[in-house]
Amino acid sequence: xxxxxxxxxxxxxxxxxxxxxxIARRLPSPLPLVRVRDGESALDYLYQRGTYASxxxxxxxxxxxxxxxxxxxxxxxxxxxxxxxxxxxIIIFSSSKEPLDVEGAxxxxxxxxxxKPEPGEQLEVAARALQAFWLHAARLPGAEDSTx
Amino acid sequence: MxxxxxxxxxxxxxxxxxxxxxxxxxxGVLLAFREPDLTVVVVSANAEGLLGLPxxxxxxxxxxxVLDADSLRRVRAGPAIGPxxxxxxxxxxxxxxxxxxxxxxxxxxxxxxxxxxxxxxALSAVHQLVSPLALAxxxxxxxxxxxxxxxxxxxxxxxxxYRFHADWHGEVLAESRSADVDGFLGxxxxxxxxxxxxxxxxTRNPLRLIADVNxxxxxxxxxxxPDTGHPLDLSGAALRSVSEVHLEYLRNMGVGASFSVSLLKxxxxxxxxxxxxxSPRHVSxxxxxxxxxxxxxxxxxxxxxxxxxxxASRARRADLQGQLVTRLGEGPSLPVALDSHGELLLExxxxxxxxxxxxxxxxxxxxGATGDTPLLFGKTPGEAEVxxxxxxxxxxxxxxxxxxxxxxxxxxxxxxARTDVAAGLLAVRLDPEAPxxxxxxxxxxxxxxxxxxxxxxxxxPEPGQTRLHPRGxxxxxxxxxxxxxxxxxxxxxxxxxxxxxxxxxMVLRHAAELSRLSxxxxxxxxxxxxxxxxVGHDLKEPLRGIQQYTTFFLEDHADSLDPxxxxxxxxxxxxxxxxxxxxxxxxxxxRLGRLELAWGETEMQELVDEVLGTLSARLEEGRTEVRLxxxxxxxxCDAVRIRQVWANxxxxxxxxxxxxxxxxxxxxxxxxxxxxxAAHRSDAPYVFFVRDPGxxxxxxxxxxxxxxxRRLHPAxxxxxxxxxxxxxxxxxVRLHGxxxxxxxxxxxxxxxxxxxxxxxx
Numbered sequence: 001x002x003x004x005x006x007x008x009x010x011x012x013x014x015x016x017x018x019x020x021x022x023i024a025r026r027l028p029s030p031l032p033l034v035r036v037r038d039g040e041s042a043l044d045y046l047y048q049r050g051t052y053a054s055x056x057x058x059x060x061x062x063x064x065x066x067x068x069x070x071x072x073x074x075x076x077x078x079x080x081x082x083x084x085x086x087x088x089x090i091i092i093f094s095s096s097k098e099p100l101d102v103e104g105a106x107x108x109x110x111x112x113x114x115x116k117p118e119p120g121e122q123l124e125v126a127a128r129a130l131q132a133f134w135l136h137a138a139r140l141p142g143a144e145d146s147t148x
Numbered sequence: 149m150x151x152x153x154x155x156x157x158x159x160x161x162x163x164x165x166x167x168x169x170x171x172x173x174x175x176g177v178l179l180a181f182r183e184p185d186l187t188v189v190v191v192s193a194n195a196e197g198l199l200g201l202p203x204x205x206x207x208x209x210x211x212x213x214v215l216d217a218d219s220l221r222r223v224r225a226g227p228a229i230g231p232x233x234x235x236x237x238x239x240x241x242x243x244x245x246x247x248x249x250x251x252x253x254x255x256x257x258x259x260x261x262x263x264x265x266x267x268x269x270a271l272s273a274v275h276q277l278v279s280p281l282a283l284a285x286x287x288x289x290x291x292x293x294x295x296x297x298x299x300x301x302x303x304x305x306x307x308x309x310y311r312f313h314a315d316w317h318g319e320v321l322a323e324s325r326s327a328d329v330d331g332f333l334g335x336x337x338x339x340x341x342x343x344x345x346x347x348x349x350x351t352r353n354p355l356r357l358i359a360d361v362n363x364x365x366x367x368x369x370x371x372x373x374p375d376t377g378h379p380l381d382l383s384g385a386a387l388r389s390v391s392e393v394h395l396e397y398l399r400n401m402g403v404g405a406s407f408s409v410s411l412l413k414x415x416x417x418x419x420x421x422x423x424x425x426x427s428p429r430h431v432s433x434x435x436x437x438x439x440x441x442x443x444x445x446x447x448x449x450x451x452x453x454x455x456x457x458x459x460a461s462r463a464r465r466a467d468l469q470g471q472l473v474t475r476l477g478e479g480p481s482l483p484v485a486l487d488s489h490g491e492l493l494l495e496x497x498x499x500x501x502x503x504x505x506x507x508x509x510x511x512x513x514x515x516g517a518t519g520d521t522p523l524l525f526g527k528t529p530g531e532a533e534v535x536x537x538x539x540x541x542x543x544x545x546x547x548x549x550x551x552x553x554x555x556x557x558x559x560x561x562x563x564x565a566r567t568d569v570a571a572g573l574l575a576v577r578l579d580p581e582a583p584x585x586x587x588x589x590x591x592x593x594x595x596x597x598x599x600x601x602x603x604x605x606x607x608x609p610e611p612g613q614t615r616l617h618p619r620g621x622x623x624x625x626x627x628x629x630x631x632x633x634x635x636x637x638x639x640x641x642x643x644x645x646x647x648x649x650x651x652x653x654m655v656l657r658h659a660a661e662l663s664r665l666s667x668x669x670x671x672x673x674x675x676x677x678x679x680x681x682x683v684g685h686d687l688k689e690p691l692r693g694i695q696q697y698t699t700f701f702l703e704d705h706a707d708s709l710d711p712x713x714x715x716x717x718x719x720x721x722x723x724x725x726x727x728x729x730x731x732x733x734x735x736x737x738x739r740l741g742r743l744e745l746a747w748g749e750t751e752m753q754e755l756v757d758e759v760l761g762t763l764s765a766r767l768e769e770g771r772t773e774v775r776l777x778x779x780x781x782x783x784x785c786d787a788v789r790i791r792q793v794w795a796n797x798x799x800x801x802x803x804x805x806x807x808x809x810x811x812x813x814x815x816x817x818x819x820x821x822x823x824x825x826a827a828h829r830s831d832a833p834y835v836f837f838v839r840d841p842g843x844x845x846x847x848x849x850x851x852x853x854x855x856x857x858r859r860l861h862p863a864x865x866x867x868x869x870x871x872x873x874x875x876x877x878x879x880x881v882r883l884h885g886x887x888x889x890x891x892x893x894x895x896x897x898x899x900x901x902x903x904x905x906x907x908x909x
Contacts, residue, residue, distance in 0.1 A: 013689050013692065013693065014693070015689075015690075015692055015693030015694075015696040015697060016689075016692060016693075016696070018696065018697075018700070019696045019699075019700070022700065095688060095689075095692065116692075118695075118725075119692060119695035119696045119699050
């Protein structure tokens with residue numbers, strides 16, 4: 001079942017992560033979230049390296065663009081260049097409304113781009129929509145799991 | 149002075165063969181003999197009075213019949229510079245001689261008692277003349293000393309030093325006279341006073357004595373040379389008789405004797421020492437010779453003085469230019485700096501008016517330098533006339549050329565009637581590609597000099613008085629020079645061209661400065677961009693955090709807080725939101741700097757309808773009526789940006805209406821429609837406006853409301869907002885080449901006007 005596979009949240013901002021986790025917990029069917037704080041950790045997680053050796057494969061990646069160290073764009077490019085990970089849906093989750101950021105992310109293979117909503121209730125709307133589309137409406141790769 | 153007679157055609161004067169008149173003045177005897185046999189070929193009819201032998205008994209005889217052996221030896225020694233002392237017919241004479249083909253022409257004058265004493269007299273006369281010259285300082289003093297010296301030596305009533313200008317009109321620069329004759333000092337005389345061939349003789353033969361204007365000329369015997377059948381050429385003869393025209397004029401003037409000495413500079417006629425005596429008066433050959441020596445020395449001295457004066461003038465002009473360049477460099481902008489130093493600009497070329505057409509070469513923002521508006525100094529034609537002249541010059545004068553004329557009206561009829569300011573034009577082109585010029589103007593010359601006589605006020609000659617009479621030649625000449633300015637000298641042109649160089653240098657420096665500034669600006673833009681990137685992300689993150697955590701805290705712990713605590717926490721959240729909004733606006737505003745407009749034909753009405761649509765909730769909530777009296781026109785603009793402008797203005801208009809009834813009026817003033825004074829700020833074809841009956845804005849804030857983050861009210865009043873909306877809106881219309889301004893008064897509501905530019909460049 002899809003629900004058993006978590007969303008990987010790559011987010012350096014504690015406030016944004018906490019807000020999302022808070023919303024995720026409160027949703028009618030809670031969103032399982034795993035959070036890492038930077039790009040390097042995200043790659044370690046996905047390649048199951050170091051402390052993440054036995055980490056489960058996520059259903060989706062929610063990727064912040066502007067992070068210290070390895071940025072979102074670089075993480076995105078690396079994943080989309082790797083045939084084994086290319087099919088993993090990656091949703092950019094950023095407060096940047098710069099057209100350059102949006103277009104650049106899609107050019108690098110992002111599967112969608114969400115603006116981080118303003119603090120407060122809009123975040124819950126976004127989280128519900130995310131869940132409704134990506135985890136219920138959309139068919140994700142690795143489908144044999146989903147039919148179990 | 150050789151004024152011509154009034155009743156004669158001037159061109160006839162120019163043609164009269166004055167060197168072939170065939171006679172001599174009676175105060176001497178002319179005798180021409182052939183070498184080597186010494187046969188006398190021609191002799192003047194008055195020979196007997198001096199030589200004791202009638203012409204008939206001299207012709208065909210040896211000249212030894214009148215000259216003793218010693219005198220002959222001295223004569224045959226060859227033409228001397230000065231007179232030779234001889235004994236002729238047994239009497240002491242001075243002899244002038246020159247050769248003409250195979251003839252030696254001998255002119256004999258009886259030595260007068262005062263001259264007869266010794267040859268040293270001539271030397272002492274020269275000394276007497278030259279000594280004061282050595283003491284004189286400056287051209288004027290030098291000429292005055294010469295005039296005094298000559299008068300002292302020859303005892304004439306009036307001695308003038310007369311200088312020719314480039315157009316051959318003359319000016320009296322120095323004068324020495326007895327108390328009972330009129331003064332001519334400072335007067336100008338037309339060029340026709342001294343005809344062309346007379347000037348040629350003055351150049352060849354620097355001395356000219358007319359000892360008695362009433363004396364009858366003496367014929368030569370025979371009148372024509374047997375070999376050639378032509379009269380003897382008398383151009384080299386001092387005794388040459390005088391044109392009857394000239395004699396008559398001298399008589400009319402009351403002049404009894406006239407004497408002139410040419411002043412030559414570098415072989416060209418520079419001027420004359422012109423002498424008048426009321427009664428007949430002879431000047432001995434020796435004294436005439438002394439005057440010639442003086443004239444030669446004077447000429448040399450004048451050359452030196454003039455070279456000195458030229459050097460001084462060059463130095464003065466260089467200094468003027470230096471001052472101009474320095475001052476102009478100091479000024480806030482070139483036009484402003486020029487404005488206070490226009491005098492220097494005029495002095496540079498000796499002009500009475502100047503115009504600079506700099507186009508937008510310079511700071512286009514500086515008042516007065518924009519577009520085609522010329523900068524005018526002194527007396528010039530009007531702005532429009534100067535602009536038209538520049539356009540004509542650009543077509544006529546060619547690229548990079550210097551253009552000069554003393555008769556602009558003849559070449560450019562539109563200014564033919566403006567000889568009061570622009571008879572003469574000196575123009576240098578500043579830009580080969582555009583009609584940018586430095587122009588200097590001079591008025592008609594008759595505006596600037598005092599002419600000898602006023603043709604409109606004929607004066608009657610009074611008995612016993614010498615004065616200039618009204619002359620037909622003067623009137624004719626005045627006609628001829630009407631519309632002409634004083635000529636531009638080489639120095640004037642050089643100064644103008646060198647000013648062009650300096651100006652070009654200045655413009656280049658200005659351009660270099662602009663490019664330096666623009667590099668600095670690009671650098672600071674890049675820095676600003678990275679700064680705004682930092683602001684956009686790194687500062688917003690913590691702000692988001694503050695908002696999130698205050699929200700969480702309020703959600704989770706509101707019940708355990710007292711009302712004041714809740715209020716404080718809400719305030720923290722509000723401040724964070726507000727700060728973030730300001731950051732967003734700042735980011736937006738800074739992005740406008742690199743915005744490329746997407747011009748397109750836009751139905752303004754549709755644009756406004758869209759804006760009203762998005763604002764409808766707000767308008768309904770505030771119960772605000774929208775008034776749109778007529779359909780808005782179709783214009784060229786960047787629709788997205790202008791939509792933002794309308795949205796900003798509408799939001800503002802709704803915001804600042806505390807009480808009902810609330811309304812907003814949207815409209816425009818079209819081409820040719822009457823505009824209220826407040827809308828006159830721009831002459832764009834359309835002026836759009838947004839009007840409200842709200843609280844209004846005091847006049848002192850009409851500009852400052854357009855400054856970034858400038859607010860007139862507490863942040864919480866009138867619905868908040870960061871205070872960036874108007875700054876952004878103005879920047880958007882200015883990007884279009886238009887402007888945005890407000891007309892308002894407290895309690896009277898506000899009208900915001902905006903225009904769009906002329907469309908994409």
